[in-house]
Amino acid sequence: MHVNARKHFAIPPDERVRLAEIDPGDTGSFTAEADAHQATHDALAAIADLQYRLYAEHRHALLIVLQAMDAGGKDGTIRHVFGALSPLSAYAHAFKEPTPEEAAHDFLWRVHKVTPGHGEIAIFNRSHYEDVLVVRVHDLVPEKVWSKRYARINAFEKTLVRGNTTILKFFLHISRDEQLRRFAQRLDDPAHQWKISESDYTERAYWDDYMRAYEAVLEKTSTARAPWYVIPADRKWFRNWAVAQIVAETLRTIDPKTRAPSVDIEEIRAKYHEVERSEHGA
Numbered sequence: 001m002h003v004n005a006r007k008h009f010a011i012p013p014d015e016r017v018r019l020a021e022i023d024p025g026d027t028g029s030f031t032a033e034a035d036a037h038q039a040t041h042d043a044l045a046a047i048a049d050l051q052y053r054l055y056a057e058h059r060h061a062l063l064i065v066l067q068a069m070d071a072g073g074k075d076g077t078i079r080h081v082f083g084a085l086s087p088l089s090a091y092a093h094a095f096k097e098p099t100p101e102e103a104a105h106d107f108l109w110r111v112h113k114v115t116p117g118h119g120e121i122a123i124f125n126r127s128h129y130e131d132v133l134v135v136r137v138h139d140l141v142p143e144k145v146w147s148k149r150y151a152r153i154n155a156f157e158k159t160l161v162r163g164n165t166t167i168l169k170f171f172l173h174i175s176r177d178e179q180l181r182r183f184a185q186r187l188d189d190p191a192h193q194w195k196i197s198e199s200d201y202t203e204r205a206y207w208d209d210y211m212r213a214y215e216a217v218l219e220k221t222s223t224a225r226a227p228w229y230v231i232p233a234d235r236k237w238f239r240n241w242a243v244a245q246i247v248a249e250t251l252r253t254i255d256p257k258t259r260a261p262s263v264d265i266e267e268i269r270a271k272y273h274e275v276e277r278s279e280h281g282a
């Protein structure tokens with residue numbers, strides 16, 4: 001598993017997925033948090049180094065999609081894994097309920113605008129997938145509209161890939177029990193009480209509908225060019241390890257190379273020496 005986390009957690013294209021058969025409490029070959037500590041640390045260091053090369057090369061973009069149920073750990077993953085990135089060429093974008101302006105446009109309008117440019121890494125906290133998740137679960141548009149969106153999403157992602165964007169999509173898979181435990185922790189911890197919303201509890205009642213909607217997403221939109229990864233996420237440290245590992249492996253595959261300088265270095269060096277001589281009288 002340490003060798004190829006991408007292969008281990010990826011959902012193969014067109015595969016029927018049953019989330020009930022994937023254990024959210026899985027910790028792979030680790031038995032305790034301490035076992036994963038060094039590997040996570042190494043992956044984060046590799047990510048930071050490769051981000052710099054991605055930025056310097058200015059040829060590839062990396063888009064990371066994070067989806068999860070409420071309290072699934074999207075914010076924590078951004079803090080613990082993507083906190084290793086330099087804000088110089090990385091950003092996170094949270095997708096909320098569409099504003100009136102967004103709602104008056106095609107569902108992909110607001111998404112395309114915030115995709116990463118060459119050299120950049122973007123993290124989507126929720127994404128265009130909400131338009132076949134919450135929208136499907138609550139019938140926010142008719143079925144004949146949302147059912148056509150899977151193909152539209154695949155076509156959109158294909159367009160991004162053609163433009164040299166690598167796409168990684170993570171579903172942070174927590175159990176119902178773990179969600180309730182996290183809600184309880186939030187209630188008890190004044191520092192986290194702000195995170196609780198009325199809708200957390202009402203949405204929980206739709207858990208099974210959400211699982212079905214996620215299974216449809218995984219089956220219809222996990223493609224070779226933009227795969228979905230289902231990450232067992234009840235253990236936060238395992239989730240962090242798995243996501244960090246997959247991002248590091250992906251960046252290594254992109255293998256960004258520092259660009260050749262656009263100027264003649266010897267010429268600049270000669271000028272530099274000239275300036276040095278005149279200013280210091282050497």
Ligand code: ATP
Binds near residue numbers: 072125126197
């Ligand atoms: P946290 O997990 O920390 O609560 P969050 O991502 O849930 O963060 P909120 O502001 O609580 O952030 O919720 C954003 C809400 O917007 C979610 O309930 C989500 O389902 C909803 N949303 C996002 N995109 C769409 C969309 N296209 N249509 C309808 N609702 C959407």
Ligand code: MG
Binds near residue numbers: 070
């Ligand atoms: Mg919320």
